[in-house]
Structures are given as structure tokens and as C-alpha cells.
Amino acid sequence: MTNIEKQEDEILVLQSIFDKKFRLLDDNQYEILIEFDLSTSFRIRLNDKISFIKYLPTLTLIIHYHEEYPSHYPPSFIVSCFYFSKYDLEKLCQKLDNYLFKNNEVCIYDWIELIKQEINNELILNDKFQEYTNDPRALNGYSFEKAENIFQYLINYNYERENEYFQKQFQTCFICTDIIPGINCIRLYRCGHFYCRSCLNNYIQLNLENGLFGEKLHCPQYQCKQSLLPTEIKQILENNELYERYERLTLQHGLELMNDILWCPRCQSPVLINNENDNLAMCYQCHYTFCKKCKEIYHSQTMCPKDYLIEQLKLQKEKKYQRIQIQREEEALAQLLADRNSPYWIPTLPDIGHRLLPYWTYFSINNYYLLAAFVLVLIRYIFQRDIRLIVFRRWIFIQAVMFIMRSISIYVTSLSVPLPGCNTTAVGSPPVEAFYIMFFIHATCGDVLFSGHTVTLTLCALAWTTYSKGEEHYPIRWLWNRFKSKTQEIIPGRSGWLYPQLDLTGDPLSFYLTTYLVWIFTIIGYLFIIATRFHYTVDVFLGFLLSHLTWQTYHYYIKTLAERRNIIITRFFLWFEGYGRPPANTSVSLLTGPTSINPEQPGHIETHNDVVNPSDDSYT
CATH class of the missing domain: 1.20.5 (Single alpha-helices involved in coiled-coils or other helix-helix interfaces)
Structure with missing residues (x-):
């Protein structure tokens, strides 16, 4: 086939593909309008402005056939597009020049596909100058001064094309859910939501009756804040009187926002204010002069109310x-x-306990350890119905006395924070913060003169050892006696590692194995408090010393109550312990109160039913 025949065949194929978008311009010169098939949303960007579109205007490719095509050389071409810059069009020409042309093969359709592939997912419009080589084949590139106009034109073109497609389809109204042709729907420009004309007409009419107009007239879609355009409102409203009312309200609202416009209080006409230094305003409709501040009749130099x-x-x-x-x-x-006087402003004090013990960050061990000690004491006496109320009542009373002393020390003396890097803030009022601290939800950084944890640990140890006579070394027999509520009697015997020596009232005098175990457990708790930097060493020492001294003083005072019957504070203890008024020189037991006893030295205790010898090997 000759070149002319191949050219004619190619022209026929291109006409069948592009139809009206392919036309003859001159002899051997044809124009092809190339449309871009965008499968996804296409992004256009101008500086910081970004918009997504689905349709782009056509690009023009002008082909000029010559005698050497397609046997030796490709045809000449011209590329024209108003939204491509001169620089981008020249790059497109270079792409076509670099196309691998094969002799005796047509290439126009391949060129068109190559141009479509050059449009990626983004088009960048530049408003700054870019260097180019002034290729004569690149025509109609936009000027950089008009980049903003091109950007807006592409958005409008996309909206028109989308609206054309929208009107050809059946749509479902978001309000009434009726399925109607798209040509009978109104698609809003700013947000893209669409509704049938009847629903929008009723919606606008209802809002006008409620005094909503202008920018307050939003799209009916839930949470859509885009306002309707005046042109859309005019298109929607079927009643001309409603639209005139809308324009009147919008104009009135606009005039109210202007600082140099007032409304005449007599005829309600707009009045233009010429003088800013005077309060005089005059209506040109009714010739009424009034004060522009109070809207009353003009009062000259008199101060406006x-x-x-x-x-x-x-x-x-x-x-x-x-x-x-x-x-x-x-x-x-x-x-x-x-x-x-805040502890946060005072540097950490030197402490020998902190130097000797390594810093342990597991701060909560102190609370868990204290809870374990409390539970052990609770289990120790909860089954002893004859003495449990006595023990717990004294324990709580002495604990309260210690915390009153501690609150006084908090008020009079502030120590620096011992915990490294501690930085807490208040969580609310003092009662709320105290509640959070009580249930370990919040912690503070301040330090006090002696440790509350140490006080509680010490009192737990004293409560265990003061009233214990060694019977806990036989737990099965001890629990059986507790469940059977058998009373205990003092029996002769000898003291040792398992049993302490008892006085005339049956109270323990000497240490034994359980005493050592309890105090070892307590001392470990003291070391935890120091190692976690919960308190200084002096806080732990004072907590132990004061709580032990208070406990021993209280119990010594109880055992000598009968000798101090006439002292006022003794009456309180007699009432608190429920002893009445014992005779003078009466011996007092810590658990049974005033009693007359055999002066023989007892050793241990037994139950009424079964006499138990501690040295008996059958009880282990």
C-alpha cells in the first residue's frame, strides 16, 4: 500500500473513533479533540488551594500529513491546551518526539494514548514564571497571571459536566426518598447534596417564616453547614413574592451590618449617617430628626441617656x-x-538510710505490705468473740491518737520531698484529694515528721504480740477452741520458744518465737518504706518510737487503773474499757479487766473441757 492509502485508512479509523471530535481543517491537516477518561477523582492544585474534579476540558492535537508518512517519517503536529502552561506543553511535545516511530506503521492513535497517559493523578498550576524554549508546536499555554482564573474555571467546568451527567440519571431525594429524574432535582453547588424541587421549596419557605435567610439558610443535610447561593434560592422558589421577601430581608440584614446606616424609628426607612462626630440623624423620607444612639428626638449637646x-x-x-x-x-x-514553707521548694535532705539502701521504684509495695499486715491481725482475732471487740477498739483508738499527733506535725513542720523526681498536682478540693489518696487513686509528694505507714505496721505488730499467749502455734486446736467458744484458763507450766512467760493476770511477759517472727516481718516493712524513698529514716524511727510508746503507756495505764480511780482521765478509761469502779489494789488483766486471782505464778492457758500440756508431743 502507498502512503496515501495508509493515511486514508487511518483517517477513516480516527473518524469512527472520535466522530465529531475529529474534523478536517485544511488540506492534509486535521484537528482531534482529546478527552481524558478519569477513572478516579483528579486533583488540581494552585499553591495551597486543592480541589478534586472528575472532568477535564479537551486537549487539541492538530495533525499535518506529508508525503513521507508513514514510510519514513511521522507526521508533524501542534499541541494546544489553555490549562497547560507553556512549559508543560513543551514537555508533552518532547514526549511525542521521543516516541519510537516504526517505518510503514501509523502512529496517531498511539500518540493520543501517550498524551492521555501523561495526565496522572494531579495537575499543578503555577502562578510563577517557568523557563521554556518557545517551541512553536506548543500553543495556547496559559499566562501565569491567569492561573487563579484557570483554577476556578476547571472547578466550574467539572461542576457543569457532573450536573449534565446528574440530570440524565434517576435520583433519590434525601428528604422525601422519592425516585425522580435528575432534571427535576436541584443539586447544590457548594456541597453537592441534591433534593427534589418541591422539598427544597417547602424547606426554604419554612425557614423564611422563622426568620432564617442569607448565610443562615443552610443545606438540609444533617451536619452540613454550607449555605445556599442566591441563584439557587431563586431557582428553587416558585412563588415570586417569597423570593422578593427573601431579597428584602437579606438587604435589610446587610444594611444593619453597615456602620453608616440606621433605620428611622418613625417610618423604618434606611438613613445614611454623614457626620461621625455628632449624634444627629435625619430621615429623608419623613424628615424626622433623631439621635442616632438612643433613637429619640434630637437633643443637641445634652448628654444622651x-x-x-x-x-x-x-x-x-x-x-x-x-x-x-x-x-x-x-x-x-x-x-x-x-x-x-512548701516541701517542693526545699532540696532533698541527706539521709543515711537512703545512702545504704538502693532506690526501689516499686512504690506500691508499701500499701500492699501494710494491707497484708492488717489482714493478718484481722484473721488473728476475728474468731475470738470474747476479746476481738476489746482488741480492735483499743487498736483503732490508739491509731486515731497517733494520726492526730501526725496531723499536728504536718501543720508545724514541713520536710522536703524524699522521692526523686516527684511532681504531682492537686486534683480538686482537699476532701476530694483526701478521698483519692485513701483509695490509692492519687499520691502526693510532701513529707511529714513521722511515717503513717510505720505507725500502722507497728500497731499491727503490737496488737499481735501483746495479747498472744502462744496458742497460735497449734492452729487446729486454736481454731477448734474458737469455734466451740471454750473459755481459757491459766495453767502452770514453763515458758520457752513457743510460749511466753505470763504474769498473775495471764498477760505475756517474755518474748517467744511468734514475737520474733512478727517483728522481723515488721522491720522488713520499715526497710521497704526507706528503700522506696517513701519517707526519711527519721520518719520511720519516730513513727516506731511514738506508736510503741503510746501503746505501752496506754496498756500500762489500764493495768494500774485501780490505783488511780480519783483522776479525771481514769474515769474516761474506766468508761471506755467498761470496767466500772474496781476496788483499790485490784489486779487488772488486759483482756478480762479487774479480777481477783490466785497469787501463784501461772504459766499457760487451757480450756475448761480439755487441759492441754504444751510440752505434749501429740499436739504439733
Whole structure:
């Protein structure tokens, strides 16, 4: 086949593919309008502005056939597109030049596909100058000054094409859910939501009756804040009177926002204010002169009542501001004085316990350890119905006395924070913060003169050892006696590692194995408190010393109550312990109270039913 025949065949194929978008311009010169098939949303960007579109205008490719095509050389071409810059069009020409042309094969359709592939997922419009080589084949590139206009044109073109497609399809109204042709629907420009004309007409009419217009008239879609355009409202409203009312309300609202426009209080006509320094305003419709501030008849140099009211409000505001400022200064001074004694402002004190014991970050071990000690004491006495109330009542009373002493030390003395890097903030009022601290939800960093954890641990140890006579070394027999509620009697015997020596009232005098185990457990708890930097060593030492001294003083006072019957505080202890008024020189037991006993030295205890010898090997 000759070149002319191949060219004619190619022209026929291109006409069948592009139809009206392929036309003859001159002899051997043809124009092809190339449309881009965008399968996904296409992004256009101008500086910081970004928009997504689905349709792009056509690109023009002009082909000029010559005698050497397709046997030796490809045809000549011209590329034209108004939204491509000159630089981008020249790059496209270079792509076509680099196309691998094969002799005796046509290439126009391959060129068209190559141009379509060059449109990726983004088109960048530049408003700054870019260098180019002035290729004559690249025509109609936009000027950089018009990049903003090109950007807006592409958005409008995309909206028109989408609207054309929309009108050809059946749509479902978002309000009434009726299926109607798209040509009978209104598609909003700003958000893209669409509704039938009847629903939008009723929606706008209802909003106008409620006084909503202008920018307050939003799209009916839930949570859509885009307002309707005036052109859309005019297109929607079927009643001309409604649209005139809409325009009137919008105009009135716009005039109200203008600082140089007022409304005449007599005829409600707009009045233009010419003089800014005077309160005079005159209506040109009814010739009424009035004050532009109070809307009353013009009162010349007399102070406007509205100005007087404003001045009074300003004075009150200034006085209130001064009071608030004085209050803030007083609060700042009080805070400064408080911070002077705050433990957060004092550096950590040197402590020998902190130097000897390595720092342990598991801070919660102290709370768990204290809970374990409390539970052990609770289990120890909960089954002893004859003495449990006595033990717990004294334990709680002495605990309360110690914490009253501790609260006094907190008030009079502030120590620096022993915990490294501790930085906590208040969580609310003091009662709320105290509640959070009680249930380990919140922690503070301050330190006090002696340790509350140490006090509680010490009292638990004293409660265990003070009333214990060694019977816990036979737990099965001890639990059986507790369940059977058998009373205990003192029997002669000898003291040892398992049983302490008892006094005339049956109270223990000497240490034994359980005593050592309990105090070893307690001392380990003291070391935990120091190792976790929960307290200084002096806090632990004072906590142990004061709680032990208070416990021993209280119990010594109980055993000698009968000798101090006439002292006022003795009456409180007699009432608190429920002893009545014992005779003078009466021996007092820590658990049974005033009693007359055999002066023989007892050793241990037994039950009424079964006499148990501690040295018997059958009880282990």
C-alpha cells in the first residue's frame, strides 16, 4: 500500500473513533479533540488551594500529513491546551518526539494514548514564571497571571459536566426518598447534596417564616453547614413574592451590618449617617430628626441617656476589675507565703538510710505490705468473740491518737520531698484529694515528721504480740477452741520458744518465737518504706518510737487503773474499757479487766473441757 492509502485508512479509523471530535481543517491537516477518561477523582492544585474534579476540558492535537508518512517519517503536529502552561506543553511535545516511530506503521492513535497517559493523578498550576524554549508546536499555554482564573474555571467546568451527567440519571431525594429524574432535582453547588424541587421549596419557605435567610439558610443535610447561593434560592422558589421577601430581608440584614446606616424609628426607612462626630440623624423620607444612639428626638449637646448608661456601666466594670485585681494580688501574696514553707521548694535532705539502701521504684509495695499486715491481725482475732471487740477498739483508738499527733506535725513542720523526681498536682478540693489518696487513686509528694505507714505496721505488730499467749502455734486446736467458744484458763507450766512467760493476770511477759517472727516481718516493712524513698529514716524511727510508746503507756495505764480511780482521765478509761469502779489494789488483766486471782505464778492457758500440756508431743 502507498502512503496515501495508509493515511486514508487511518483517517477513516480516527473518524469512527472520535466522530465529531475529529474534523478536517485544511488540506492534509486535521484537528482531534482529546478527552481524558478519569477513572478516579483528579486533583488540581494552585499553591495551597486543592480541589478534586472528575472532568477535564479537551486537549487539541492538530495533525499535518506529508508525503513521507508513514514510510519514513511521522507526521508533524501542534499541541494546544489553555490549562497547560507553556512549559508543560513543551514537555508533552518532547514526549511525542521521543516516541519510537516504526517505518510503514501509523502512529496517531498511539500518540493520543501517550498524551492521555501523561495526565496522572494531579495537575499543578503555577502562578510563577517557568523557563521554556518557545517551541512553536506548543500553543495556547496559559499566562501565569491567569492561573487563579484557570483554577476556578476547571472547578466550574467539572461542576457543569457532573450536573449534565446528574440530570440524565434517576435520583433519590434525601428528604422525601422519592425516585425522580435528575432534571427535576436541584443539586447544590457548594456541597453537592441534591433534593427534589418541591422539598427544597417547602424547606426554604419554612425557614423564611422563622426568620432564617442569607448565610443562615443552610443545606438540609444533617451536619452540613454550607449555605445556599442566591441563584439557587431563586431557582428553587416558585412563588415570586417569597423570593422578593427573601431579597428584602437579606438587604435589610446587610444594611444593619453597615456602620453608616440606621433605620428611622418613625417610618423604618434606611438613613445614611454623614457626620461621625455628632449624634444627629435625619430621615429623608419623613424628615424626622433623631439621635442616632438612643433613637429619640434630637437633643443637641445634652448628654444622651444611652451614653450616660454606658459610662455608668464602664465605671462599674472598672471598679469590679479593681476588686478582682486586688483579690488576685492578695491570693498571689498568700500563695507566696505558703510556698515559702512548701516541701517542693526545699532540696532533698541527706539521709543515711537512703545512702545504704538502693532506690526501689516499686512504690506500691508499701500499701500492699501494710494491707497484708492488717489482714493478718484481722484473721488473728476475728474468731475470738470474747476479746476481738476489746482488741480492735483499743487498736483503732490508739491509731486515731497517733494520726492526730501526725496531723499536728504536718501543720508545724514541713520536710522536703524524699522521692526523686516527684511532681504531682492537686486534683480538686482537699476532701476530694483526701478521698483519692485513701483509695490509692492519687499520691502526693510532701513529707511529714513521722511515717503513717510505720505507725500502722507497728500497731499491727503490737496488737499481735501483746495479747498472744502462744496458742497460735497449734492452729487446729486454736481454731477448734474458737469455734466451740471454750473459755481459757491459766495453767502452770514453763515458758520457752513457743510460749511466753505470763504474769498473775495471764498477760505475756517474755518474748517467744511468734514475737520474733512478727517483728522481723515488721522491720522488713520499715526497710521497704526507706528503700522506696517513701519517707526519711527519721520518719520511720519516730513513727516506731511514738506508736510503741503510746501503746505501752496506754496498756500500762489500764493495768494500774485501780490505783488511780480519783483522776479525771481514769474515769474516761474506766468508761471506755467498761470496767466500772474496781476496788483499790485490784489486779487488772488486759483482756478480762479487774479480777481477783490466785497469787501463784501461772504459766499457760487451757480450756475448761480439755487441759492441754504444751510440752505434749501429740499436739504439733
